[in-house]
Amino acid sequence: MTTLDQGNVTRSRILAAARDLFAERGYAAVSLADIAAAVGLTKTAVAYHFHPKDRLAAEIIAPAADDLLALLGTGFPGHREFLRAFTAFAVRHRAVIRLLTEDIGGADDAPPGSPGEAIRELGRELFARLAGPDPSPDTRVRAWAALGAVRCGVARTVDMPAEIVEERLTAAAVAVFES
Amino acid sequence: MTTLDQGNVTRSRILAAARDLFAERGYAAVSLADIAAAVGLTKTAVAYHFHPKDRLAAEIIAPAADDLLALLGTGFPGHREFLRAFTAFAVRHRAVIRLLTEDIGGADDAPPGSPGEAIRELGRELFARLAGPDPSPDTRVRAWAALGAVRCGVARTVDMPAEIVEERLTAAAVAVFES
């Protein structure tokens, strides 16, 4: 089983390295060779573990996507509770937040049925949940601003302790939406 | 002069098409062929007008970058006035805001001296101006959240009239920073 374990170790090492690289450069800007160099392997070795490159991104995103899905599945009485839950989600998955919201969900060329399409749908649902049905222009701006505040705030403070980021950002998001 | 005019017309058409494509897909995801197809030309024709591809982005960004530079050069008594000015700037250049803040300023592989490096420096200066020197963790989160609220709010409401976006976002940004 030693051999099998070794494989899983390098597999997770690749996953971690790819996650970090994607977070700081963006999905499209990172090649398999870059990831391979970060873990000291060849790009063929990376491709061996994750046959299509998309799987890498999919596997990195998976837990966060599930979490987001669960968040959307829960009923929330008001926008404060929802924003609190969303902020907690964003902080918990801050390492993959960029990949999730920009690179995958932001791609316009995503073919129907692809993970990118699904993620984008989740993003729209997130907005709809916060802004409500048929939102006024005023509400639209406030909702996007609140979501954006959380997203950028999380992405730029990865070096800080999660607790204070979460606390401050929740307050900030609520303040935006109620402004 | 008719010939010369024609050149300038297609030149600006390329510029406009590239700006829109960059805004919705991101810089790296748009090829010269895509831009060419959008204006009904060959990619060689696009390359004729903008010899390196970087020049396209540089020329699209230029007015916004100058504006941002001017904004940073002005003295502002307090954060409210600064946030108001920044929001006005963001709304005015909303078509290039993504290109400016993510694609160019977010690239990590930007070599020293490149426009990307300069833009990133401007971003840092923007944050420093708002957060002040040696900001506390608390202030850091609030400053990034405020900037992020404006950026995302602007990017997601390009179809709305500028006045109400600017007004609402200014209020939102102030609310975040004072939360």
Next chain:
DNA sequence: CCTCGTCCTGTACGGCCGTACAGGACGGTC
């Protein structure tokens, strides 16, 4: 000892990218 599966390398291929270069269409200039 031989076999087998796992893990990884080396090599090679097709595809798309940005770029270079030669040439053609076309109106303006003399």
Next chain:
DNA sequence: GACCGTCCTGTACGGCCGTACAGGACGAGG
């Protein structure tokens, strides 16, 4: 009518991408 600069096309090249495939190292199991 000859000349010229501008604008654009067609073709071709090198480079990097992701992928496919054959083969080698190596511990596990019979």
